Amino acid sequence: MKLGFSTGDELFRQECADWLNGQMSGEFKDIKGITKLTASPERRKEWEQRLGEARWGCIGWPIEWGGRGATLGQQVIFAEEYARAGVPGRVNHIGVELAGPTILAFGTPEQKQRFLPSIAKGMTIFCQGFSEPNAGSDLAGVRTAARLEGGEWVVNGQKIWTSLAHIADWIFVLSRSEKGSSGPNGLTFLMMELRQPGIEVRGIKQINGDSEFNETFFTDARCPADSLIGAAGDGWRIAMGLLAFERGVSTLGQQMGFRNELDEIIRAAKENGAARSPLIRQRIAKAEIGLRLMRYGALRMLSNADHSKIDGAALTYKIQWASWRRGLGELAMDVLGQAGEVTDTNDYEWAALPNLFLFSRADTIYGGTNQIQRNLIAERGLGMPREPRGDA
Amino acid sequence: MEFAFTSEQKMIAETARVFFTENATRERTRQAMACDGVDYALWASFCQELGFSAIGIPENLGGAGLGLVEMAIIAEAAGAQVAAFPMFGSLVLCAQAIAAGGGAGQREDLLPRLMSGETIAAYGHAATLVDDGNGLSGEAAFVAHGASARIFVVTGNNGAWIVKADAPGVSIAQLTTMDQTRPYARVVLSGVVGEPLAQPGKAIAAAQRAGFVAIAAEALGGAQACLDRTVAYARERIQFGRSIGSFQAYKHRLADMMIEIEQARSAVYWAACATDEGAVDAELAAHAAKSFAADTYFMCAGNMIQLHGGIGFTWEHDAHLFFKRARALQSMLGNGDWHREQVAAMIFGEMA
Structure with a gap:
C-alpha cells in the first residue's frame, strides 16, 4: 500500500500544470472557469481538439490509439491539475470515457481504427x-x-x-x-x-x-x-460492459469538479460569516471528509487488479457520490441563504452554487437511481434475493 | 501509487482473521466480560505465539517494525470479533507513547514487557493532574482496562508520566461499564511518585495518532461483522413465505450499511497509510477516519439489532456486544463532533 507520488510523477505534474495553465491563460482564456456543460459548445469542441493534438485527450489509452499509456498515478495527477487550472469539463466525456473504452474492449480492428484515433483527437463527439x-x-x-x-x-x-x-x-x-x-x-x-x-x-x-x-x-x-x-x-452484454467503464479514471476528474464546488462553498461561508456557525462547520467538515473518502475509494477501485471479484468500492461508488453531491447542493444553499434564491440575470440563468443545488437533483436519478443502486448493492454485493419481476 | 494491500499485508490480514475467529469466541469473550474484560489466554497467544504485539514498534527498539497500516489490519480483525483484550490501551496507546517519547531506559525496560504481554499498561488522561513536589495528584476517569493494568501512562495538561499500579497513593476502581469487553476504571492519584516521560509532547502525539487510527480500524472490523452477520440472518429467516432479505425495506438498509462501510474502509487505510508516509493530510485523515468509522459502526450495530428483530435485543445474541463497543468507540479520544470541528478548523485555516 502506497499513496505518495514518485519524483518522476512530480515532474509529470509540473509538465501537466505548465501546459494546462499555458492554454488557459492563452488561446483558451475565454473558457477558463466555465462550470456548465452546455456553455460555449463550439469553443469546447475546439478545446477537445487542442487536447487531442497534444495527446492529452485520453492519456490512459494505449499509445497506438492516441493515448499515452499513462500509469494510474499519472492519470490521477492529470485529473488534479486539469481541475486546478480551471479547465472546463470535457464535452466529449461520453466518447472518451464510455464509447472509447467499449470499442477498445469489444470492437473489431476496423472499428478501433475508425473511431479511437478520432475520439482521441477530439474530432468525434x-x-x-x-x-x-x-x-x-x-x-x-x-x-x-x-x-x-x-x-x-x-x-x-x-x-x-x-x-x-x-x-x-x-x-x-x-x-x-x-x-x-x-x-x-x-x-x-x-x-x-x-x-x-x-x-x-x-x-x-x-x-x-x-x-x-x-x-x-x-x-x-x-x-x-x-x-x-x-x-x-449481444447488445445487453456490451451495454453492461460499457456501464462498468463509468467507474473508471473519469471519476477522478469528476471529483476535481466537486472539489472546486466545495471550495466555492467554503469561500462563501467565510465571506458571509456562515463559517462561524457550529452546525455549518460540522456540515462542511462532513462534506470535506466525504469528498476525501470518494477520492480514496476511487483509488481503491482503480488499484484493484482483480476485476473478477466484486469490488465493494466500485459497487457503492455511484450512490456515494450522487448522494454526497445532492447534499452539497443543499449545503450551498444553506450557506448562501436567500441570496442564493435570486439571480441578477433576466433569463433564469444561475450562478454555479444555486445551479448545483438544482442540477444535483438529477445526480441521484440518472445512471441508475439511488433506489436501483441499493437493489444492485444488496443483490450483487450482498447476495440478497433479486426483486421479483412482474409479467412484462 | 497503489492503494491496495501488498501480499505481505494480505497474509497478516488472513492470519489475524483466522486467529481472532478461532480464539476470540463468544464463549470466551463472555467469560472475560464477567471478570475484568480480558481473555488472558487470547492475550498470551496474541503476544507470544503470533508476535503481533511487536507490530508498529521500531525494530531498533525490539519491535517488528512495520507501521500503522499493519496495526490497523490487526485492529480491524480484532474488532470484527469484539475481542476482549487490552491491545488498544497497552500496545497502541502506551507502547506508542513510550516508543516515541520515552527515555532510553524507559523504552528498554518497558517495551519488551509490553510486547511480551507480561505487563499490561493502560492509558489515562487526568485534566486536573498536578505535581506539587510531593508527587502527582489527580484523577483519570475512564481508563480502558485500567483494573487489569500493572502500569499506567498518565497524561496531564503539561506532561506525561509512567505510574506503577502498586505505587503508594494509587487507587483503582473498576467501573461497571456498558461495554464489558473493555471496562473502564477510575484511577485516583494522591501524592504518587511517577516517572516523567522524556518527551511528553511526542509521546501524546504518537499515542493519539495511533489511537485514532486503531479505533477507526476496530470500528471498521466491527461494522463489517455487523453487516456480515445480518446478511446471514436475512438469508435464513423466512416471513410471509419469503426470505426477509428479499424485501426492499430490509435490503436497502443492508445496502446503506455497505455504502458506509466501504467509505470507512477507505478512511481507515488512507489515514494509516498517510500517517506512515508522513503525508501532509495525515492529521486530517486521522480525524476523518476516527469520526467516520465510529459513526459507521454505530449505524451498523443499530441496524443489526433492528434487522434481527426481537432476537437481536436479547443478552444471548451477540448484537449488543457490537452495539456497546460501537458506542464506546464513538466517545473514546474525542467524539465525532470534536473530530469534525478539528477538520473544520483546518479547512478554514484556523489552526495554530
Missing part, C-alpha cells in the same frame, strides 16, 4: 442512446427497433435523456433487433452518425432552466450493416 420513455430504471425494456435492410440497419423509435445530443456527432444506440424478443435478449448495440435526416434532437428544459438532456427521435434512421459492436443480439 459521442452521446449515449440508452434510456427510453418506457425504459428508464428497467433499461432492458428498450423498444427502439433496428432491422437489417439492403445492407443497412434501419432504426425507428425514441431515446430520452440523451445528454449533449445537440452537440454530439455520433450516438450509440441500444436497439431491439429481434422482433418479438423481450428483456435483455435480442438487443443490438449500434454506432450511428447523429447528423442525418432520420434523427431529430429536441432539448428538454430542466428544472434549472438549462437543456443538457434531449429527446432523440429515430424515423428510418440508417447506419451501415457493420455499425454494430459485438454480435447482433
